[in-house]
Amino acid sequence: MTGRGRGAGLLVAALSTGFGVALLQLAGVLGAVTRQETGNGGAAAAMLQVLAFVFVGLSVYCGAIVTTNTVATVVAGRTRMIALRRLLGGTARAERAAIAREQLGIGALGALLGLVGGSALAIVGYRIAVGTGTLPESGYSFTDPTVLLPVVAVPLAGWAAAWAGSRRVLTVRPVQAVHDVGEPTDDEAGGRLRTVLATVAVVGGTLLLVLGILIGFLTPAGVIVAFLGGVVSFTGIVLAAHRVLPPALALVGRLAGRTPSARIAAANALRYPVRSTRATVGLVIGVTLITTFAVAITSFGAALHHLLPGGSGLDVLLNGITTVFSLLTALSAVVAAVGLVSTLSLSVLQRTRELGLLRALGFGRRAMRAMVVVEGAQLVVTATLLGLVLGVVYGWAGAQSLLGSMQKGLVAPALPWPIVGAIVLGAVVLTLVASLAPAARAARVAPVAALAIE
Amino acid sequence: MDSTPVLSATGVGKRYGAGDTAVVALHDVAFELHTGEFVAVMGPSGSGKSTLMHLIAGLDVPTSGRILLDGRDITGLGDAALTELRRDRIGFVFQAFNLVPTLDVIGNVLLPFELRGVKPDAEQRAFIDRLLADLGLADRLRHRPGALSGGQQQRVAIARALAGRPRVVVADEPTGNLDSRTGRDVLGLLADAARRYGQAIVMVTHDPVAASFADRIVLLADGRVAAEYGRSDPAEIATFMLSLEDAR
Numbered sequence: 001m002t003g004r005g006r007g008a009g010l011l012v013a014a015l016s017t018g019f020g021v022a023l024l025q026l027a028g029v030l031g032a033v034t035r036q037e038t039g040n041g042g043a044a045a046a047m048l049q050v051l052a053f054v055f056v057g058l059s060v061y062c063g064a065i066v067t068t069n070t071v072a073t074v075v076a077g078r079t080r081m082i083a084l085r086r087l088l089g090g091t092a093r094a095e096r097a098a099i100a101r102e103q104l105g106i107g108a109l110g111a112l113l114g115l116v117g118g119s120a121l122a123i124v125g126y127r128i129a130v131g132t133g134t135l136p137e138s139g140y141s142f143t144d145p146t147v148l149l150p151v152v153a154v155p156l157a158g159w160a161a162a163w164a165g166s167r168r169v170l171t172v173r174p175v176q177a178v179h180d181v182g183e184p185t186d187d188e189a190g191g192r193l194r195t196v197l198a199t200v201a202v203v204g205g206t207l208l209l210v211l212g213i214l215i216g217f218l219t220p221a222g223v224i225v226a227f228l229g230g231v232v233s234f235t236g237i238v239l240a241a242h243r244v245l246p247p248a249l250a251l252v253g254r255l256a257g258r259t260p261s262a263r264i265a266a267a268n269a270l271r272y273p274v275r276s277t278r279a280t281v282g283l284v285i286g287v288t289l290i291t292t293f294a295v296a297i298t299s300f301g302a303a304l305h306h307l308l309p310g311g312s313g314l315d316v317l318l319n320g321i322t323t324v325f326s327l328l329t330a331l332s333a334v335v336a337a338v339g340l341v342s343t344l345s346l347s348v349l350q351r352t353r354e355l356g357l358l359r360a361l362g363f364g365r366r367a368m369r370a371m372v373v374v375e376g377a378q379l380v381v382t383a384t385l386l387g388l389v390l391g392v393v394y395g396w397a398g399a400q401s402l403l404g405s406m407q408k409g410l411v412a413p414a415l416p417w418p419i420v421g422a423i424v425l426g427a428v429v430l431t432l433v434a435s436l437a438p439a440a441r442a443a444r445v446a447p448v449a450a451l452a453i454e
Numbered sequence: 455m456d457s458t459p460v461l462s463a464t465g466v467g468k469r470y471g472a473g474d475t476a477v478v479a480l481h482d483v484a485f486e487l488h489t490g491e492f493v494a495v496m497g498p499s500g501s502g503k504s505t506l507m508h509l510i511a512g513l514d515v516p517t518s519g520r521i522l523l524d525g526r527d528i529t530g531l532g533d534a535a536l537t538e539l540r541r542d543r544i545g546f547v548f549q550a551f552n553l554v555p556t557l558d559v560i561g562n563v564l565l566p567f568e569l570r571g572v573k574p575d576a577e578q579r580a581f582i583d584r585l586l587a588d589l590g591l592a593d594r595l596r597h598r599p600g601a602l603s604g605g606q607q608q609r610v611a612i613a614r615a616l617a618g619r620p621r622v623v624v625a626d627e628p629t630g631n632l633d634s635r636t637g638r639d640v641l642g643l644l645a646d647a648a649r650r651y652g653q654a655i656v657m658v659t660h661d662p663v664a665a666s667f668a669d670r671i672v673l674l675a676d677g678r679v680a681a682e683y684g685r686s687d688p689a690e691i692a693t694f695m696l697s698l699e700d701a702r
Binding site: 081084086087088089090092094174177178 | 504513533540541542548554571626
């Protein structure tokens with residue numbers, strides 16, 4: 001794998017493990033504090049435990065999806081090298097196995113870093129909270145074996161994700177080492193089976209989500225069923241992304257204006273639907289995740305305040321959740337950004353000849369830069385809109401299934417406007433930051449690159 | 455020279471697409487290659503020489519005819535069998551060298567063994583050492599391709615192609631990216647490999663100078679074998695090529 005792919009893989013593994021570990025450590029602390037304060041475990045501590053596992057599951061899932069995407073992007077970027085190895089006699093299966101094995105190693109290293117980092121973060125956070133009087137002293141030792149769960153789960157999920165993400169190796173033909181035959185067509189990239197699977201997952205997952213909400217009226221454990229439903233239906237959406245996203249991208253692209261740079265940037269989404277989809281999916285995942293948590297926590301907090309006015313354990317609980325939530329927001333934003341930066345860079349690297357042609361035809365450096373920025377903006381805007389809508393639905397479903405039994409009715413979906421604002425602002429910053437280096441590189445492409453044989 | 459050919463193609467045709475849009479790249483081509491023979495396949499663009507090379511190398515399958523490698527029919531093989539065939543019996547040299555930039559010289563040369571999942575035995579290792587010495591690479595084993603000149607990179611590619619003692623080496627415009635003096639060196643090395651190690655080599659080229667190093671020249675035009683000649687000098691070969699243009 002390239003250095004870039006390895007770095008991203010390591011970062012994703014470290015972040016999702018670190019998050020999971022920090023979360024379980026904090027849940028442990030808060031559980032100990034709550035027991036100490038209220039004298040018994042209580043419903044709040046149990047709920048926190050359930051919530052912690054759901055969040056850990058989410059972060060492992062999110063890491064796996066991002067890894068699948070990263071691996072797919074890396075494989076796309078090194079089609080020629082894989083074709084060469086295939087031509088010299090490497091089997092497609094062996095090539096895939098090597099990629100998956102490498103990811104397992106990277107994942108294991110990342111998980112260890114995450115274990116250390118996450119625990120350190122939790123300990124430091126706790127010491128600060130004790131120092132400022134936010135939390136009381138408790139006997140929690142930070143050595144609960146439960147925290148090893150993400151350390152084991154993340155590398156295994158990464159290994160499976162890399163296997164799934166390297167499916168494209170099968171479409172690389174050995175003759176591509178000799179002649180450039182271009183990107184595979186959409187038909188090769190997503191077969192009918194994929195569409196069927198995606199439909200089954202979306203429908204089945206949505207049904208599970210509804211079932212989770214219904215169970216939620218009886219017990220908070222409904223959130224586990226709803227969580228499964230969310231994971232399954234979102235996986236379906238990610239699988240069907242190659243059908244859903246290109247039209248959405250084209251629509252957003254039309255809003256970018258009619259200058260040549262904007263038109264070419266917008267047309268790219270339709271010309272390379274597979275690559276655009278790969279780039280956008282990572283962001284959709286990030287925004288969906290952030291929004292899901294924001295809506296879930298806000299709804300959860302509002303409902304809980306309503307239920308238990310002035311409860312002593314409540315503020316402790318909400319403080320903890322807010323801390324965890326802020327962490328997650330920051331971490332998943334970083335993961336999404338890493339994905340976008342690498343995709344945009346690869347997109348420019350792979351199109352050197354085409355960009356050279358544009359320069360030869362009379363595009364100035366400024367127009368080249370504008371084109372890359374518009375392409376990035378198109379991806380970010382589409383992903384943000386889709387992620388916000390999905391996140392509100394999932395977040396509300398999560399809060400409803402967790403609280404339905406206590407609320408004895410429907411929880412209103414609370415929209416956290418400051419966070420929505422932060423997401424939009426973050427999207428603008430992300431677009432600019434992610435397109436900076438690729439835009440500069442595109443502007444540097446010489447017109448003669450159009451004539452070069454690779 | 456061996457009487458039974460290492461490679462023989464009879465009645466080979468290749469058609470791309472179907473119906474009205476079908477393009478026929480090769481018609482009824484016959485071709486033979488013997489041990490120790492260095493053959494150049496020449497022809498203008500679109501003559502079918504690249505297609506013929508792909509079929510011989512197991513990169514593509516013909517739509518008609520048969521290709522025998524060591525007497526075994528390779529035309530009906532699936533992807534896995536063709537992969538194994540390329541790995542164990544074919545060596546490749548390309549115009550663009552196609553070395554792995556992250557591997558050093560010895561890593562590139564041993565790559566086919568790595569893909570096979572085996573280590574070269576003592577005899578193979580001795581052959582590779584001799585090869586690297588003959589190609590003037592013995593003191594560059596730890597260099598990365600980026601630190602080598604074009605001619606040196608092509609020598610590494612030749613070492614990689616010869617290392618596993620394949621039945622056939624396929625060279626696709628091996629001098630296309632080299633200056634003429636370096637190109638001659640590389641051609642001399644290929645001709646040497648045919649003579650010294652009995653290596654069968656088929657080279658696709660449109661350069662009369664390159665073809666003048668070959669024992670035999672097969673001229674393709676419009677997907678058919680137009681003519682065959684024995685060893686010839688560059689001026690003669692250029693005349694053959696021009697007469698082909700006139701005949702059209």
